Amino acid sequence: MDRTNSPPAAAMNEDIAGAAQVVLAGGLLDREAIDSVVLQSSSEHLWDLLYWANRIRIANFGNSIKVCSIVPGRLGGCSQDCRFCSQSARYKTSVEGSRVFSDEEILSAAAKAKQSGVGNLGIVYSGRAVDDDELERVERLVGQIRNDYGLEVCASLGTITADQAHRLARAGVSKYNHNLETSERHFGNVVGTHEYTDRVATIRAVRAAGLGICAGGIFGIGESDSDRVDMAIELRGLEADTVPMNFLHPIEGTPMGDFETMAPMEVLRVIAIYRFILPTTNLKVAGGRSLNLRDMQSWIFYAGATGILSGDYLTTAGRAVVADMQMLKDLGLEAQA
Ligand code: SF4
Structure with a gap:
């Protein structure tokens, strides 16, 4: 075929390709290299960023995708x-008051997760912390779910002490979820009732007890690129095993209820930047997936994601597990049990 008149192929962005080679060789990017990737990842070079993020994902995880579900222990x-x-x-939102979910409701969620091929169930309590009775209940339920359904069980119970973290580890909890939410710099604009350092202290207690760390944050809450990078570097230092990435689902009645959702390509860009910074960490796309990504949901893996939260979220509807499993199958990816 005569290609004389074909437009020249656009060259790969050298900064992004160079950073990707460092990561693919097992290295970690320093702040300067990360900032350069972020700077170059504007619309023109976004495809390069996604291409390399996908290569990094495949090099470290192959075709394996971790699928988890959550059930509230207490809501609101x-x-x-x-x-x-x-x-x-x-x-004042649609979530009125507080509701404690019964053992039956939690065990029924476990049965449903098992049936649909989800390997991991998280029990999530709203609130700053849990009391001793609540902790005992979680300990008991974790044992029951592991024995009866063979699922990995995670917990998200707010701030916990070193002693509580050890108790959860002994009860068989796999990972403890406690998000940083955003950078230390931006945290005060988002949360006024506790400190960023409280969150870091809980994550350190979790690690010291030998529990896996599930810690991430939420995007689309007025943060800058620099805040996103700061949080990723902090999570790298804390050795998070899984980083849940939530994208704001604006809820009427909250101070962020009138925020705009993120553009789908911007969501993919954030995931890909995180894959460059955290090459071997499970990046789990969680809340706000359907709303922010619309038709682009299956692209998260090409951007470097290796996990999804499937089924309903805590206060918003998610996508049916069966639809997510079909999406993975169609992409030639394997749900990791
Ligand atoms: S995210 Fe904040 S307000 Fe919401 S349940 Fe957790 S601690 Fe409470």
Whole structure:
């Protein structure tokens, strides 16, 4: 075929390709290299970023995708003021008061997860912390779910002490979820009732107890690229095993209820930047997936994601597990049990 008149192929962006080669060789990017990738990842070079993020994902994870589901232990009525959250008692939203889910409801969620091929169930309590009775209940339920359904069980119970973290580890909890939400710099614009350092302390207690760390944050809450990078570097230092990436689902009644959702390509860009910074960490796309990505949901893996939260979220509807499993099959990816 005569290609004389074909337009020249666009060259790969050298900064992004160079950074990717460092990561593919097992290295970690320093702040300067990360900032350069972020700077170059504007619309023109976004495809390069995605291409290399996908290569990094495949090199470290192959075709394996981790699928988890969550069930509330307690929903709503929270004393804290996280400005994106409908569970805060300070905001008038569709979540009214506090509701404790029964053992039966939690075990039924476990049965459903098992049946649909999901390997991991997280029990999530709203609120700053849990009391001793609540912790005992979680310990008991974790044992029961592991024995009866063979699922990995994670917990998200707010701030915990070193002693509570050890108890959860002994009860068989795989990972403890506690998000940083955003950078230390931006945190005060999002949460006023507790400190960023409280969150870091809980994550350190989790690690010290030998529990896996599931810690990430939320995007689309007025943060800058620099805030996103700061959080990723902090999570790298804390040795997070899984980083849940939530994208704001604006909820009426919360202070962020009138925020705009993120553009789908911007969501993919954030995931890809995280894949460059955290090459071997499970990046789990969680809340706000359907709303922010619309038709682009299956692209998250090409951007470097290796995990999804499937089924309903805590206060918003998610996508049916069966649809997510079909998506993975169609992409030639394998759900990791
Ligand atoms: S994110 Fe957690 S701590 Fe913050 S308001 Fe919501 S339930 Fe409470």
